[in-house]
Amino acid sequence: MMTRMSTRVLLWAAATLAGSASLGAQHNFTPSDVENGGRLYQSACAGCHGAAGDQVPGTALRSGTFRRATTDDEIARIIRTGIPGTSMPPNPVSETEAATIVAWLKGADRLSPRGATGDPVRGELLFNGNGKCVSCHGPNGSGSRHAPALLDIGVIRQPSELSRALLEPEADINTDFRTVRITTRAGATITGRLLNQSSYSIQLLDAADRLRSFDRAGLREVTILPTSPMPSYAGTFSPQEIADMVAFLSTQRGAR
Amino acid sequence: MRRALLIISMAALVAKVHGQEGITFDRLLKTAAEPQNWLTYSGDLGGQRHTRLTQITPANVRQLEQQWVFQAQSLEKFEATPLAVDGVVYTVQAPNDVVAIDGATGRVFWTYAHANSTQVRPCCGRVNRGLAILRDTLFMGTLDGFLIALDARDGRELWKVRVAGARPEAGYAFTVAPLVVKDRVIVGPAGGDFGIRGFIAAFDAATGAEVWRFYTVPATGEPGNDTWAGASWRTGGAAIWTTGTYDPETNLTFWGTGNPGPDWNGDSRMGDNLYADSVVALDADTGRLKWHFQFTPHDEFDYDATQVPVLADVQLQGRRRKAMLFANRNGLWYVLDRTTGEFLSGKPFTKVTWTTGLDGKGRPLDVVSPTPEGLRVYPHVVGGTNWYSPSYSPRTGLFYVPAWMDTSATFVKSPVEYVEGRAFLGTLPGGTTLRAEGKAINRRLPSEGYGAILALDPRTGERAWMFRMDDVTDAGVLSTATDLVFSGGREGFFFALDAKTGAPLWKANVGGLVQAGPMSYAIGQRQYVAVAAGHSLFAYALRQADR
Numbered sequence: 031m032m033t034r035m036s037t038r039v040l041l042w043a044a045a046t047l048a049g050s051a052s053l054g055a056q057h058n059f060t061p062s063d064v065e066n067g068g069r070l071y072q073s074a075c076a077g078c079h080g081a082a083g084d085q086v087p088g089t090a091l092r093s094g095t096f097r098r099a100t101t102d103d104e105i106a107r108i109i110r111t112g113i114p115g116t117s118m119p120p121n122p123v124s125e126t127e128a129a130t131i132v133a134w135l136k137g138a139d140r141l142s143p144r145g146a147t148g149d150p151v152r153g154e155l156l157f158n159g160n161g162k163c164v165s166c167h168g169p170n171g172s173g174s175r176h177a178p179a180l181l182d183i184g185v186i187r188q189p190s191e192l193s194r195a196l197l198e199p200e201a202d203i204n205t206d207f208r209t210v211r212i213t214t215r216a217g218a219t220i221t222g223r224l225l226n227q228s229s230y231s232i233q234l235l236d237a238a239d240r241l242r243s244f245d246r247a248g249l250r251e252v253t254i255l256p257t258s259p260m261p262s263y264a265g266t267f268s269p270q271e272i273a274d275m276v277a278f279l280s281t282q283r284g285a286r
Numbered sequence: 287m288r289r290a291l292l293i294i295s296m297a298a299l300v301a302k303v304h305g306q307e308g309i310t311f312d313r314l315l316k317t318a319a320e321p322q323n324w325l326t327y328s329g330d331l332g333g334q335r336h337t338r339l340t341q342i343t344p345a346n347v348r349q350l351e352q353q354w355v356f357q358a359q360s361l362e363k364f365e366a367t368p369l370a371v372d373g374v375v376y377t378v379q380a381p382n383d384v385v386a387i388d389g390a391t392g393r394v395f396w397t398y399a400h401a402n403s404t405q406v407r408p409c410c411g412r413v414n415r416g417l418a419i420l421r422d423t424l425f426m427g428t429l430d431g432f433l434i435a436l437d438a439r440d441g442r443e444l445w446k447v448r449v450a451g452a453r454p455e456a457g458y459a460f461t462v463a464p465l466v467v468k469d470r471v472i473v474g475p476a477g478g479d480f481g482i483r484g485f486i487a488a489f490d491a492a493t494g495a496e497v498w499r500f501y502t503v504p505a506t507g508e509p510g511n512d513t514w515a516g517a518s519w520r521t522g523g524a525a526i527w528t529t530g531t532y533d534p535e536t537n538l539t540f541w542g543t544g545n546p547g548p549d550w551n552g553d554s555r556m557g558d559n560l561y562a563d564s565v566v567a568l569d570a571d572t573g574r575l576k577w578h579f580q581f582t583p584h585d586e587f588d589y590d591a592t593q594v595p596v597l598a599d600v601q602l603q604g605r606r607r608k609a610m611l612f613a614n615r616n617g618l619w620y621v622l623d624r625t626t627g628e629f630l631s632g633k634p635f636t637k638v639t640w641t642t643g644l645d646g647k648g649r650p651l652d653v654v655s656p657t658p659e660g661l662r663v664y665p666h667v668v669g670g671t672n673w674y675s676p677s678y679s680p681r682t683g684l685f686y687v688p689a690w691m692d693t694s695a696t697f698v699k700s701p702v703e704y705v706e707g708r709a710f711l712g713t714l715p716g717g718t719t720l721r722a723e724g725k726a727i728n729r730r731l732p733s734e735g736y737g738a739i740l741a742l743d744p745r746t747g748e749r750a751w752m753f754r755m756d757d758v759t760d761a762g763v764l765s766t767a768t769d770l771v772f773s774g775g776r777e778g779f780f781f782a783l784d785a786k787t788g789a790p791l792w793k794a795n796v797g798g799l800v801q802a803g804p805m806s807y808a809i810g811q812r813q814y815v816a817v818a819a820g821h822s823l824f825a826y827a828l829r830q831a832d833r
Contacts, residue, residue: 069713073702076714077409077479112404117362119407120455122707205729224729228777229756230793254731 059133067130074121075109075131082186083135091135092186094284102132137185137283148270153278156271161263171282175239176223176259178204182284192276196267199260209259210234212244213251220244224254308421308438309371311468315534321767322808324370326529327416327463328675329764329805332597333531335677336765337806341813342828343768347782347792349828353814354392356385356823363801364818366416367463367675367762369424370807371438375816376419377823381412382428384436390809392825398441403430405455407707409479415529415673415802416463418471420491427460427473433489435471447494449473449487456706457482463529467539467570470497474526478544478562478590481521481710486530486541486566488573498573502526502543502561510560518555521704523547524562528592528673533608536625538567538576540597540610544590548702550656550712551586558583563591565612567627577627579648582616586656587640587697588667588715589616596685597624598678600744602631611744613676613687615669616640620648621744631747635740636670637692639663656697660716666693666735667715668758675762675803677771682785684741684750686763686771693735693758726778726799728757739763739773741788751788762803764815772815774800780817780824796824 059067072081075091083091098113099105106128112120123131157163157171164170166177173179183192194201210224212232220242222234232252233243246252263272309325317323317330321338328335342350358364362380368387369376374395375387382400387393406412406429418425423444424436431452435444452458457480465472470488478484484502489495503522504510511519523546530541546555546562563582566575582589596611602621610624617638621630629648640663641650654661670690677686695715702712737758741750759775766772769785780800781793798820806815816825 069700072700072713073711074709077709077711078411081714081716112407114404117408117412120405120707121407122455122705208729208731226726227728227756228726228779229754230777230779 059130063130064133067127067132067134070123070127071131071134074123078117092137093182094136094185102129102136105132105135148273148275148277150274150277150281152271153274153276156267156275157278161267161275166259175235176207178207180279180282182282184280184282185284187279189276189280192279193272195260196272196275197262197264199258199262200256203258209255209257211253211255212249214244215248215250217250221255227252308423309419311420311466314420314466321806322370323372324368324805324807325419326369326465327367327418328529328531328594328803331465331467331532331534333529333594333675334596334598334680334765335594335675335763335803335805336679336767338767339806339808339813340766340768341808341811342766342770342815344770344784344791346828347770350782350792350794350815350826351829352794353390353825353827355825356387356392356394358821358823359383361821363411363413364821364823365413365461365802366818367803367805368816368818368823369417369419370805370816371419373809374438375807375823375825376417376424376438377818378414378416378426380414381406382414382426384417384424384426384441386438386441387823389807389814389825390812396441398436398443400426400428400432400434402428403454406430406459407454407457407480408459408461408476409457409709413461414463415461415527418464418466420466420469420471423491425464425466425471425491427462427464429459429461430454431458431460431475433460433464433471433473433494435491435494445494447489449475450496451485456480461527465530465532465539466491467532470570472530472539474502474541476525476527476544478523478525478547479549479709479711480707481523481547481704482525483520483522484524484526484543486526486568486573488570500566500568500573500575502564502566504560513557513560515554515556521547521710522555522559522562523710524559524564525590526592527590528594531595531597532570533597533624535608536576537570538624539570540565540567540595540624542591542593542595542612544592545585545588548704548710548712549586549588550697550715551699551702552584552655553699556584559585563589563616565591565595565610565622567624579620579622579627579629581612581614581618581620581648583649584653585616586699587616587663589614589640589669590672591615592673593671594675595624596676596678598680598685598744600683602745609744611676611678611685613671613685613689613742615665615672616650617665617670618644619685619687619742631744633747634670635687635742635749636689637664637694638670639694656699656712658699660696660698662694662696664692664694665690667695667697668693672760674760674801677763677765679765679769679785681767681769682741682765683743683745684785685744686765686773686785687740687742688759688761688763688773688775689738689740690758691736691738691754692733726757726776728777730757737775739771739783739788741771741785753783753788753790759800761800761817764804764806766806772804772817774804774817774819776800778819780804780819780826794824794826796820796822798822
């Protein structure tokens, strides 16, 4: 049985073979068009939506799915007209400019990622096999309580970022998956995934997957660890294998 | 029986508002004489946000309990400070619905709904910061460029004027609580991130007719225009979005102005860019500029000077000075002579790297500029502080400032082109994410910054104390005549501190971000403290038995 991932690998290969003409599902944009869409996004949209498109609660613009639109043209129309009764204003951009923003949002600049020179099929085998990635990131990269899902990682990360995450996982730890270690006044040490903190208390998911909350007054020490539970693959995988993993992760583009 | 008495007394109070002259300007000048009312955005015309009510004290503050909650029918940020007039609390349910609430029960008397144009495009949420009152009339600016006067008795619209040039499709939006001076209502537009040309304008309170206007960006031929290269003044910004103050002795009204446009690339607007990032002192009768002080010349970091200019008389070097205290988004706090604009002192209250310090006239030295590769600068683009109201206590002599400590952002210089109605910014600064997520979640490292309430002493220039919070804050500060300081923050607590030491005395979990300034009022013998948090307005008072 062909896995969902393998289907995507084939789609990626097809897109790569088709070249830049396939950038954007409904428009033929050059990479510089899409880059311009990204610039427009950063200027016109990022103030509210954030640089990564996830600043508005419940809205992740680069996830590939949209609550109010199913086609690229519908998204472009919303960019131009706004959503009455909400904070989403109309934006004075042309139809073409709006379409380039959509293309950028949907990661058209990453369909043929520069530097992703590896073999995604071999990368998938490493992900599920010797890399032991599934032990934390779950089957098919679906995520776990202690590691992020990677199903759309190809949309939200550049190949260079993926490569860095494999080689130096502590360089930029996902804030949703920081590890905190606390020591109580009684001397007990608990380590877990930091879920929330305030001046008065701290919430975490401990190693036994229990949700726990501690009054800071009862703690001797709180340390957010600079280390990541993810191992570095620098000494484990060859440069070619790293490239294969990056190529595979680049095909992970979420629900389509 | 008790309830019946309360109802009768409420009716009497309401009649008091209606039957006589209502809130005259003389009453606005003498707010200290009627601390049961909160009659302006900051509680007084000098912006001190200090209540003279004395029932709630450090000794009994732990007995505060919630009296009522008003849940807004709105998911916008709740940034308004209510007014309280003889028992009635008036506030704005964002974007622009005015609500009259019984200050004792939280029950709604009436709601006035304003349907905004679909063309509005405020930069940072469809917010409103409150109302002004004169006699029996409430005043509100709207996101789509109107100034509206309502009958405080029933919310009936008395007049509604479209402010000339305040076109929502070009980014103009009124979010500020108006300021009443004499028989005029003063407002100015937000929109500094859309390349508007900012202004401050006064309107006849009886008719809405415009009386005067001061453009915060001078036109060709006007003094200061030479601080803008070419035609860049036309899109210069210098917006208004925090309420100004008024000094009756000099008849000057003071307003802080916003950033020059575009925000993060000043190459097209070489020069100091007056009067962006400044405080301007205007003759309240004519709107003529008496003096100005620019905090951040040629700003490329979006360091709006949209803070409340707090007026206080302080002892400096053996001399009583009619001062203005100004804690600025750029991370420095200033003491100015409010009669002349003379710079008296200025120093950082948080980590600052965009300048190495100030010269003898308060001008920043060695100012850095964003680069195409990105330059990390302290403080963060949201600033060392922002629009959140500070407070001054004449009792302690301390200036209380909500602050973001040791936060930074990476500023990138990139090309930017003006298109009407489109954000006119450049590239959004990157780095640590410190923006509100709409929920009290904090997973940041301590090294990425934290929030604080600071007590700054204008007499010495030193910090008297700091109350540290894990998360940053968008909440204003209220000080009291009993030496309490009330504030809140993104952690979702509303709390009271000892005004002399900063020691925490009381807190309540309000379940949402506090993004507004607290205020206080009294009904009969009972003092209330109110603050908006999340999408609701909360009112607290002492337990009846503890009064």
